[in-house]
Amino acid sequence: GENVEQHPSTLSVQEGDSAVIxxxxxxxxxxxxxxxxxxxxxxxxxxxxxxxxxxEKKDQRIAVTLNKTAKHFSLHITETQPEDSAVxxxxxxxxxxxxxxxxxxxGTRLSIRP
Amino acid sequence: NxxxxxxxxxxxxxxxxxxxxxxxxxxxxNSMYWYRQDPGMGLRLIYYSASEGTTDKxxxxxxxxxxxxxxxxxxxxxxxAAPSQTSVYFCASSDQRRAGNEQFFGxxxxxxxx
Numbered sequence: 001g002e003n004v005e006q007h008p009s010t011l012s013v014q015e016g017d018s019a020v021i022x023x024x025x026x027x028x029x030x031x032x033x034x035x036x037x038x039x040x041x042x043x044x045x046x047x048x049x050x051x052x053x054x055x056e057k058k059d060q061r062i063a064v065t066l067n068k069t070a071k072h073f074s075l076h077i078t079e080t081q082p083e084d085s086a087v088x089x090x091x092x093x094x095x096x097x098x099x100x101x102x103x104x105x106x107g108t109r110l111s112i113r114p
Numbered sequence: 115n116x117x118x119x120x121x122x123x124x125x126x127x128x129x130x131x132x133x134x135x136x137x138x139x140x141x142x143x144n145s146m147y148w149y150r151q152d153p154g155m156g157l158r159l160i161y162y163s164a165s166e167g168t169t170d171k172x173x174x175x176x177x178x179x180x181x182x183x184x185x186x187x188x189x190x191x192x193x194x195a196a197p198s199q200t201s202v203y204f205c206a207s208s209d210q211r212r213a214g215n216e217q218f219f220g221x222x223x224x225x226x227x228x
Contacts, residue, residue, distance in 0.1 A: 001173075009154070032215050043204065043219040044157065089156055093215055101172060102147075102217060106156040 002027040006105030023090035024072040030092040118220035127195045135190040137205030146188035150201040195227045
């Protein structure tokens, strides 16, 4: 089955700097790659996603890149702000028109230093 | 819309006791999921239901049973609780036809097994 590995497990960056979180997946059939943000004590919420027919997607300060050949995808946060501090999860699934398993990475705890 | 709701919010059980975690969604989503979240382990899929009347095992189904009662409700049952089942449990729903595979999460149930 699908296996998703996520690195690093913790990341501390200076406010205003960029943060990059990387994930690899094992199932070449996976075609949907979401990223979730979970603030302390709250539920995970989708922040951005990408499908396998796209190499990059941006939404303001957040971008995701996908390399299907190498089976890895990354989250990039630019101009980090204190409210970016949270745990970030990547995930992979085969998507499609019917429900499928979404397998999550183990998470990255991002801390923004003032 | 309330989105995804879960009851109870907190629960303490003794080893061997049974209980059912309830989940309901009012978004008319076809698919529903149960995850557990342990520190440093990310979100692990226990069971999911692609549509009313169907259920499938996820990554960690042992010790759990589920029921898709109707389109709105998806319950998770622990028949004989064990300390290893101490975790935060999240229910989620999605509708591939309308919102891709975006998972909408409930607020979670924090379960402690003594």
